[in-house]
Amino acid sequence: MKRSYSLPEANEAIKLVGAIAGEWLERREQRRVLDRRRRQLEEVSTPEGLRDELAELDARIWEHDEGVARCRQELEDLGMTVFRANPLTIHIPGSSKNGPVVFCWQEGEGHNVCYGHPVGEEREQRRPLKVKSREA
Numbered sequence: 001m002k003r004s005y006s007l008p009e010a011n012e013a014i015k016l017v018g019a020i021a022g023e024w025l026e027r028r029e030q031r032r033v034l035d036r037r038r039r040q041l042e043e044v045s046t047p048e049g050l051r052d053e054l055a056e057l058d059a060r061i062w063e064h065d066e067g068v069a070r071c072r073q074e075l076e077d078l079g080m081t082v083f084r085a086n087p088l089t090i091h092i093p094g095s096s097k098n099g100p101v102v103f104c105w106q107e108g109e110g111h112n113v114c115y116g117h118p119v120g121e122e123r124e125q126r127r128p129l130k131v132k133s134r135e136a
Contacts, residue, residue, distance in 0.1 A: 003079030005094045007129070010103045010113045013078065013092065021088055021107055024071040028086070031064040083122065091122055103129075 005013060038057045041050060072082050081091040088107040094116070095101065104115040104126045115126040 003093065004100065005079075005092050005103065007094065007096065007103070007113060010092050010094055011111070013080075014105055014111050014113060016078070017075065017080070017090055017092075017105060018111060020071050020074050021090070024068055024088055025107060027064040027067045027071070028088075031061055031068075034061050034064070091117075 034057050038054060038061070041053055041057070044050060068085075075082055075090060079093060081093075083089040083091045083104070090105045092103040092105065092113065093100070094103045100119045102117045102119060102122050103113040104117060104122075105113055106115070106126075109115075114129055116129050117124060117126065
């Protein structure tokens with residue numbers, strides 16, 4: 001879906017983005033824990049039951065990878081782009097009185113969009129928005 005959000009619309013969408021991001025971050029952390037456990041098991045010298053345990057961990061890791069992929073797809077279905085996975089950074093195509101912009105939200109930020117980029121400068125450092133909306 002190709003879409004352009006106004007700042008108030010982007011701030012409203014951040015509620016949903018926050019929920020999706022929350023799942024993403026939880027899955028990312030759980031995957032790290034499982035991956036660490038898997039590496040520990042691979043270092044164990046006794047093979048008894050090890051294959052079953054590794055297979056279970058692989059299945060759980062795969063489940064989290066699939067969950068993160070679904071989160072990414074949900075965001076893309078909203079017309080947004082996952083710019084970076086760590087820290088999770090979402091780009092939201094937008095429009096302002098001066099023309100097209102890209103609003104930028106990053107994990108750990110609140111429920112309002114406070115940063116953005118001119119279109120074409122998304123790889124540059126985020127800039128604070130000149131007009132910030134009130135906290136909801």
